[in-house]
Amino acid sequence: MSQLVKIGTRGSKLALWQAYHVEALLKKAGLSTEIVIIDTKGDQILDVSIAKIGSKGVFTQELEDQLLDGRIDIAVHSAKDMQSSLPDGFEIIAFTEREKENDVIVSHDKSISLKNEIVLGTSATRRVSTLKHFYPHVKTVEVRGNLQTRIRKMEEGLCDALLLAYAGAHRMEYDHMIIQVLDLDEFTPAVGQGSVAVEVAINLDADLKSKIAQACNHLDTSLRLRAERAYLRVLEGGCSIPVFALATLEENQLSIKGGIVSLDGKERISIVVKGSADQPEKLGKELADQVFAAGGKVILDQIKTTLNK
Numbered sequence: 081m082s083q084l085v086k087i088g089t090r091g092s093k094l095a096l097w098q099a100y101h102v103e104a105l106l107k108k109a110g111l112s113t114e115i116v117i118i119d120t121k122g123d124q125i126l127d128v129s130i131a132k133i134g135s136k137g138v139f140t141q142e143l144e145d146q147l148l149d150g151r152i153d154i155a156v157h158s159a160k161d162m163q164s165s166l167p168d169g170f171e172i173i174a175f176t177e178r179e180k181e182n183d184v185i186v187s188h189d190k191s192i193s194l195k196n197e198i199v200l201g202t203s204a205t206r207r208v209s210t211l212k213h214f215y216p217h218v219k220t221v222e223v224r225g226n227l228q229t230r231i232r233k234m235e236e237g238l239c240d241a242l243l244l245a246y247a248g249a250h251r252m253e254y255d256h257m258i259i260q261v262l263d264l265d266e267f268t269p270a271v272g273q274g275s276v277a278v279e280v281a282i283n284l285d286a287d288l289k290s291k292i293a294q295a296c297n298h299l300d301t302s303l304r305l306r307a308e309r310a311y312l313r314v315l316e317g318g319c320s321i322p323v324f325a326l327a328t329l330e331e332n333q334l335s336i337k338g339g340i341v342s343l344d345g346k347e348r349i350s351i352v353v354k355g356s357a358d359q360p361e362k363l364g365k366e367l368a369d370q371v372f373a374a375g376g377k378v379i380l381d382q383i384k385t386t387l388n389k
């Protein structure tokens with residue numbers, strides 16, 4: 081009998097896609113798997129924006145409880161939804177190969193363009209603030225719920241189009257509705273966008289841990305995400321703060337572009353730093369230092385004050 085890996089996941093269609101993706105990687109490596117669906121606070125509270133619930137662990141807490149109990153061996157999440165600092169006792173042992181990291185516009189109407197006065201459905205503060213900065217004539221409306229719900233709300237007329245991650249739209253097979261892939265300089269993605277993270281309790285059997293990491297971790301992706309997450313950790317930003325960062329890797333050179341945008345979109349700081357891929361965390365911290373020095377600290381403090389009101 082090969083070793084059994086119990087995979088914990090949320091029950092949304094996107095979460096399940098990700099769990100099946102990890103399951104396939106584990107099976108390819110000769111491991112047996114079982115999927116365990118777990119409901120989280122983030123799934124239950126659909127009428128309040130994530131920014132207001134407080135982003136900390138709304139999609140991860142229940143899975144972590146079950147990791148501790150040993151009811152599951154691994155928890156699978158969108159890397160983007162993972163807190164920058166995990167609670168004590170947990171670690172990420174793998175980041176799967178990253179999908180195209182862009183944001184996209186999804187609609188049935190091919191004539192939609194950011195040049196026009198459209199209403200876009202989105203709820204991420206990064207996207208709303210970025211729109212205010214580059215496309216102030218575009219109106220936004222908050223749309224929560226899983227991707228299927230958001231599409232339905234658009235079809236019901238709540239908005240003309242949705243602003244989503246390519247990764248999610250692609251995984252849910254909405255490719256035919258992607259009418260624009262947004263520029264990475266303007267819509268620099270959220271940290272981790274496009275990759276799937278595998279989280280474990282640190283006391284999981286070391287041999288099993290290493291087999292799972294071997295099967296699922298994509299080295300380039302993990303170096304890029306480690307730099308991005310180190311940046312996010314300094315800003316203590318969950319998905320409620322409009323920060324962004326995207327690292328790229330060439331040979332052994334990491335380059336990370338990232339910054340922050342004020343909630344009203346008036347101020348936006350974006351900086352690029354480059355360095356060796358040997359120390360991704362150092363590069364992420366360096367980016368944070370530079371963003372803070374360029375005025376990012378003031379913007380961050382303003383955002384925190386506003387969100388805590």
Ligand SMILES: NCc1[nH]cc(CCC(=O)O)c1CC(=O)O
Nearest residue numbers: 158160244245247248273274275
């Ligand atoms: N914010 C929710 C969320 N978390 C992960 C994805 C998509 C997959 C990914 O970005 O890795 C999405 C949907 C979206 O942002 O449009």
